[in-house]
Amino acid sequence: MLTLVISILTLVMFYFYIWQGKEQGFSDTAITTNAVAFLVYTVIMIVVLAIIVKSSVKNAKVEAQALQMRQLREYVGALEALQKDMRVFRHDYVNILSGINGFITNSDMDGLSVYFRTKVIPMNSDMEVNISKLSTLQNLEVIELKGLFATKMIRAQEWGVDAQVEVYKRIDEMNMDSIDLCRVTGILLDNAIEAVVDTADPTVRVAIIQKKEAIVLIFANSLPEDSPPIHHFFEEGFSTKGENRGIGLSTLKKTLKKYPNVSLDTKITQHGFVQELEIG
Incomplete structure (x- = not known):
């Protein structure tokens, strides 16, 4: 869009330059020579501008992709941490069941009640709180x-x-x-x-x-x-x-x-x- 606007403005300036040259009595050869030089300069500027715009767009895309990659790595890291927590919980769960089994085997209901209140319920509450x-x-x-x-x-x-x-x-x-x-x-x-x-x-x-x-x-x-x-x-x-x-x-x-x-x-x-x- 910017390139198009500059091209239109350049074209307007080009015709204004030719008209002004004729008004000042310049020869056709002088007007033609200067016009060609002006057009060459304009084309070069438009090409350079187009390259700059294209480069800026490309850099913006690269930066966006880099941001997405960083976020993806962080997200994967968080998932790995959750997976690790699940493994720890699974290990703790087995230990808890083993502890419960010990109380049941010895018919120690009072000990089981204390164990459940002091070990099982707090761990479950902590997990629910973090998730919520x-x-x-x-x-x-x-x-x-x-x-x-x-x-x-x-x-x-x-x-x-x-x-x-x-x-x-x-x-x-x-x-x-x-x-x-x-x-x-x-x-x-x-x-x-x-x-x-x-x-x-x-x-x-x-x-x-x-x-x-x-x-x-x-x-x-x-x-x-x-x-x-x-x-x-x-x-x-x-x-x-x-x-x-x-x-x-x-x-x-x-x-x-x-x-x-x-x-x-x-x-x-x-x-x-x-x-x-x-x-x-």
């Missing part, structure tokens, strides 16, 4: 975002983080480029998880809310009492995890400048560090 914390992701139909949230939240749970995501209404699209959307949400989620791993209360909460004319993604995490002021988080190179590791939020801020319909509100409340990403 991700169950509402089924309402998120933006596939690339669903995969990103699933893998990172499962990984967070493996690290001992109380991670939960809430999506209570069906959401099938967001008015933002998918690559930038995943980049921004990935940064916010990674920072939230990393911030709580070594704290006394490792908690991360994510909610995706559908409003009338916007979608709001809320990221909240517990925060140590000695946390720095908000403005430091957006400084280039700043990180609570060490020197020169904090490029995420400054990169996020630069990315969001491309989207007038997207805003980020950051605040520290009594509940922790909260960031609200609103996509209009």
Whole structure:
């Protein structure tokens, strides 16, 4: 489209140049020579522009494919972790049955009752709680975002983080480029998880809310009492995890400048560090 517009403008300028040359009394030879040079230059510029556009499109496709591959690797990693958990559960299940069999063999009903209350019920409750914390992701139909949230939240749970995501209404699209959307949400989620791993209360909460004319993604995490002021988080190179590791939020801020319909509100409340990403 851009190439077509430039071609039309060039053609208009070409005819204007010929008309102006005749008005100024230039000879036909001079007009023809300059016109040919002008046309050659124009053709070269159009070819160069077409190559640049084609290269940009190709680079965008490569970047999108690279993002999909990264998400696929993370998703496969999460599935492998789940498979490992299932193997562990199967092993524990066999041990539990063996323990129950021992109590039954010895007719120790009181011991069996205590064993069931202290060993079996807590393990079942833990599994149900972890599954329920991700169950509402089924309402998120933006596939690339669903995969990103699933893998990172499962990984967070493996690290001992109380991670939960809430999506209570069906959401099938967001008015933002998918690559930038995943980049921004990935940064916010990674920072939230990393911030709580070594704290006394490792908690991360994510909610995706559908409003009338916007979608709001809320990221909240517990925060140590000695946390720095908000403005430091957006400084280039700043990180609570060490020197020169904090490029995420400054990169996020630069990315969001491309989207007038997207805003980020950051605040520290009594509940922790909260960031609200609103996509209009």
